[in-house]
Amino acid sequence: MRQNLTQKFWSGGLIVLFFVLWELFCLATGMSDLVLPRPSQVFATMFNRFPVLWPHILQTLSTTMIGFVLGVALGVLLGAIIGVSKVAYDTAYPLLIGFSSIPKVAVVPIFVLWFGSGSVPAVLTALSICFFPIVVNIATGLATTEPELEDVLKALGASKFDILWNVGLPRTMPFFFASLKVAVSYAFVGAVLSETVASNRGIGNVMMTASSNFNVPLVFAGLFILAILGVALYLIFSLIEQRITGWATRKNDLVVT
Amino acid sequence: MNRMQLKWPEQTASGNPSLEGPTAVELSGVSVTFGRGEQAVPALAQTTLRIADGDFLALVGPSGCGKSTILRLVGGLVRPSTGVVVVGGREVAAKALRIGMAFQNPTLLPWLTIEQNVLLPLKIVEPYRSEFRKKRRTEFRDKAHALLDQVGLSGFASRFPWQLSGGMLQRANLCRALIHEPRLLLLDEPFGALDQFTREELWSTLQTLWLAHRPTVLLVTHDLREAGFLANRICVMSARPGRIIDDSSVPFQRPRTIQMTFEPDFVALNQRLREFIVSARSENT
Secondary structure, three states: HHHHHHHHHHHHHHHHHHHHHHHHHHHHHHOOOOOOHHHHHHHHHHHHOOOHHHHHHHHHHHHHHHHHHHHHHHHHHHHHHHHHOOOHHHHHHHHHHHHOOOOHHHHHHHHHHOOOHHHHHHHHHHHHHHHHHHHHHHHHHHHHOHHHHHHHHOOOOOHHHHHHHHHHHHHHHHHHHHHHHHHHHHHHHHHHHHHHHHOOOOHHHHHHHHHHHHHHHHHHHHHHHHHHHHHHHHHHHHHHHHHOHHHOOOOOOOOOO | OOOOOOOOOOOOOOOOOOHHOEEEEEEEEEEEEEHHHHHHHEEEEEEEEEEEEEEEEEOOOOOOOOOOHHHHHHOOOOOEEEEEEEEEEEEEHHOOOOOOEEEEOOOEEEEEEEHHHHHHHHHOOHHHHHHHHOOHHHHHHHOOOHHHHHHOHHOOOOOOOOHOOHHHHHHHHHHHHOOOOOOOEEEEOOOOOOOOOHHHHHHHHHHHHHHHHOOOEEEOOHHHHHHHHHEEEEEEEOOOOEEEEEEOOOOOOOOOOOHHOOHHHHHHHHHHHHHHHHHHHHHOO
């Protein structure tokens, strides 16, 4: 517990140190804020422009979450299918890997072509970028069910679905929640990416507009907001993970003999 | 303790008391070959075996001889390449008998408490399955607690598997194999990973459970003392591809004690079985 607190203290300290050094660097070199604004300027801009920024934050968050939820649904479905069936696993894997290795920035124009600019391409980009880690993790979790346990249940007359429901899916939960943390960050990146390329709303768009107006502090304010939101989303899903799948990370120090 | 008397029961007409009564399991002309063509591996030579209802049969033999294959055949997990496996009067796939199974690896689910783990089969096997959500839930819980009491895990129902030692996990595993009142219990080296003393303790536990519930038991083991202590009947198998080369009944009175396993009669039985296995092993090389 104590060690944990110390570690948190140092993590926080490192962030503060980073900003202090940045600030000092800008002051010492007399850096123009058109190139690299000081963190204090960035925070001030963030604070002053907050009423204007807020709808954009909501826009980015909502496209991220919609894309994420759809991505999770698709990922769980695909993961369950290829995790349960060896044939589906071997057949579908090359296609999935091919799809996941396409840089998503390359598909945004296609989404825009199909659906016009705005929220839809953002949601789709978020979806397409975040479902892959979920597929992989669900499939792995399902494929690692102990064969003995499967035998015990089959001898009882359990159907494939019984085994999936009672053993496969719960066993997958730690993998699933670990992948959620990653997937939500990916979804966020996807949504912002799409907003940057083709949208008139969202933090990505704010940053594009600001940079074409040489409002560099605002660009950085956008970056900071993205970082804060990204960390917040990651933290939320880490907490959920700990709550639900604590059994998987428990230490053995409480063994009763 | 008073000295255990080793009484031989009176010989019945067939000469083998455990062959009396209705049949629980019957393998007729069963063989198993894994793979096809060039790579075919014969795992079990033509085997015929009948297990009487309520009997306790131990299968011993050199490793890789197909003991586990017989167990898996009876559990309906492997299909015979030739022959028929009949369990409870019907072909094995029909699941005419309720089956409980336990392996060396306890495979309890880490996210469930011991009680929930023990209750798992009731969520799967009818008629319990459809009753699980209804009011019988408390009844089922009482049942699980009664079983856990019997194996000495009274205070551990709400613990998680990672809080228990290996021996305790194996006790819980036995409870899980018995909760749905199976008529046939299949045990594959259930105590193989435990230390000598825990193992002996669990032999007694298993004997008590068997005497109380009287399922038909098929036990696969490497341990001849274990086979002699627990079983009514011991079948010795040859090296791969396995076939049954000896079938003897174990006449010692029940309940048996660990002390008995050091008596001359018991040791003699042990040595006889051992010689079969040693010769079966050397046959192969």
